[in-house]
Amino acid sequence: MQGRFHLYEGYPIQKITLPMRVFKLMGVQTMIMTNAAGGLNQDFKVGDVMIIKDHINMPGFAGVSPLCGPNEDRFGVRFPCMSDAYDRELRGLALAVGAELGFSDFLKEGVYCVLGGPSFETIAECRMLNRLGADAVGMSTVHEVIVSRHAGMRCFALSLISNKAVMDYDSEERANHEEVLETGRLRAEQLEKLVSTLVGRIEPNNNAC
Numbered sequence: 001m002q003g004r005f006h007l008y009e010g011y012p013i014q015k016i017t018l019p020m021r022v023f024k025l026m027g028v029q030t031m032i033m034t035n036a037a038g039g040l041n042q043d044f045k046v047g048d049v050m051i052i053k054d055h056i057n058m059p060g061f062a063g064v065s066p067l068c069g070p071n072e073d074r075f076g077v078r079f080p081c082m083s084d085a086y087d088r089e090l091r092g093l094a095l096a097v098g099a100e101l102g103f104s105d106f107l108k109e110g111v112y113c114v115l116g117g118p119s120f121e122t123i124a125e126c127r128m129l130n131r132l133g134a135d136a137v138g139m140s141t142v143h144e145v146i147v148s149r150h151a152g153m154r155c156f157a158l159s160l161i162s163n164k165a166v167m168d169y170d171s172e173e174r175a176n177h178e179e180v181l182e183t184g185r186l187r188a189e190q191l192e193k194l195v196s197t198l199v200g201r202i203e204p205n206n207n208a209c
């Protein structure tokens with residue numbers, strides 16, 4: 001996909017995730033997703049690339065899920081498991097490929113938390129999310145992962161740490177979209193190399209539904 005839809009754009013969550021079901025019907029077995037995210041983990045630097053190992057679905061806590069409504073049995077079960085949402089094998093492969101490409105310095109692993117946006121987080125919210133176990137925060141991806149997993153596709157996702165979440169009341173830093181876009185431009189070529197090399201190494205998913 002060239003870009004994606006977001007909750008904050010006003011789309012119903014089922015429309016945001018419709019492309020995943022289209023991919024499933026096209027025979028796609030593995031979903032690779034990328035996003036830009038604010039770094040909550042104090043060890044992360046702007047420009048780091050975080051392999052997502054798990055997520056915290058904040059909108060889900062409030063009953064906002066792309067799977068709300070009658071279950072589409074054609075795609076998956078009513079109550080899909082999410083404890084293995086981000087494929088362990090693909091995460092390992094990405095770390096290995098990243099090391100081969102000399103990217104280990106900026107390749108990390110962590111937990112992504114999705115919020116609705118479009119406002120960036122307050123300082124208190126960033127502190128809370130970090131204490132809850134999130135390493136990065138953003139406004140996308142998790143809904144797509146949930147629908148992909150429901151449909152039995154494997155998921156792999158990367159967050160580019162485009163900015164550091166502001167955690168300190170004395171800080172002069174302010175989250176802004178220009179910085180997000182600029183960091184994206186700086187890492188674009190390396191991210192492309194990482195993803196294309198990874199794709200070349202992925203074996204077909206023989207366990208796919």
Ligand SMILES: O=P(O)(O)O[C@H]1O[C@H](CO)[C@@H](O)[C@H]1O
Pocket residue numbers: 004006034035036037117138139140141176177180
């Ligand atoms: O998650 P993606 O779409 O990469 O973009 C992230 O960057 C934008 C904010 O700068 C938001 O859309 C947020 O979700």
